[in-house]
Amino acid sequence: MRAIQQTEWGSLDSMKLVEVPRPEPLPTEVLVRIKAVGVNPIDYHTAVGRGYMNALTLPHIPGWDISGIVEEVGFGTTRFKVGDEVFGFPRFPRAVGGYAEYAAAPSRQLALKPANMSFEEAAAIALAGLTAWQMLADVAEVGPGTKVLINGAAGGVGHLAVQVAKSLGAYVVGVARKEKHELVRKLGADRLIDYTTSVVTDEITDADVVIELAGGDATIPMLKALRKGGLLISARKLPNIAEIQEAAAKLGVRGSSFVAEPDYVALENLAGLIHHGSLKVEVSSVLPLERAIEALEKIPQGHLVGKTVLKVS
The missing domain is CATH 3.90.180.10 (Medium-chain alcohol dehydrogenases, catalytic domain)
Structure with missing residues (x-):
């Protein structure tokens, strides 16, 4: 072959x-x-x-x-x-x-x-979709009324995370460049922030959950977008989890790192959303x-x- x-x-x-x-x-x-x-x-x-x-x-x-x-x-x-x-x-x-x-x-x-999805679309959704589902549903236990901020809302994981969060009943704040706002809005985001012209943590300080997909220097400042006791989940290796947790403790919030894992139950949940038109890649x-x-x-x-x-x- x-x-x-x-x-x-x-x-x-x-x-x-x-x-x-x-x-x-x-x-x-x-x-x-x-x-x-x-x-x-x-x-x-x-x-x-x-x-x-x-x-x-x-x-x-x-x-x-x-x-x-x-x-x-x-x-x-x-x-x-x-x-x-x-x-x-x-x-x-x-x-x-x-x-x-x-x-x-x-x-x-x-x-x-799902029958209503091409092979190309299906190949695009497993890793990113599992990352989004497991972060939001399994780790953060997002439900109706949860305020979720997604940093990197137009990216491979981010654009799926917006849709998964909405399917779970969350209020979603999407962070992305201005030119990507129309896409993220169509996916269901309730509010949009352009990080190139605004300081996100000046706009949002009461999120229950922050899904951090940018990594690097963007991660620790995003802790300030959380309410007391809120949770930031980072899908990036840098900064490392010890740094995130130390900074989070000083602010009275929580930090967690995350890596997706194979999971047919979550895949079937994603397939159900796709079948009903609630999730598109x-x-x-x-x-x-x-x-x-x-x-x-x-x-x-x-x-x-x-x-x-x-x-x-």
């Missing part, structure tokens, strides 16, 4: 399109003929040596966000049958090898693809598998709207 494979950590230079053996599904696994795979920041950071190298080996096939058709069912697997259309975020942080024509994955880390571009390096090179440029997807023929 064709796959994008990397032979050295540190840059994209050793990444090439190659022929490799097709994987075989083990018991409880399915073999997925991949139709599309999402391109995520973790793919780039892993390639340049800032990811979860201790869970991976070289040569490495990047990619976790997959959608496709079940080609083969391993022994003992009853969740799916051959021909089922599925999507998911399997094995993370261990490798699944999504930038390829086939991948073997645990059946309980996949879900049926913004796909900014679709490129062929051969242009994977080009797609990854866009990641460090930042300010992307929605998700980039590789189409696998």
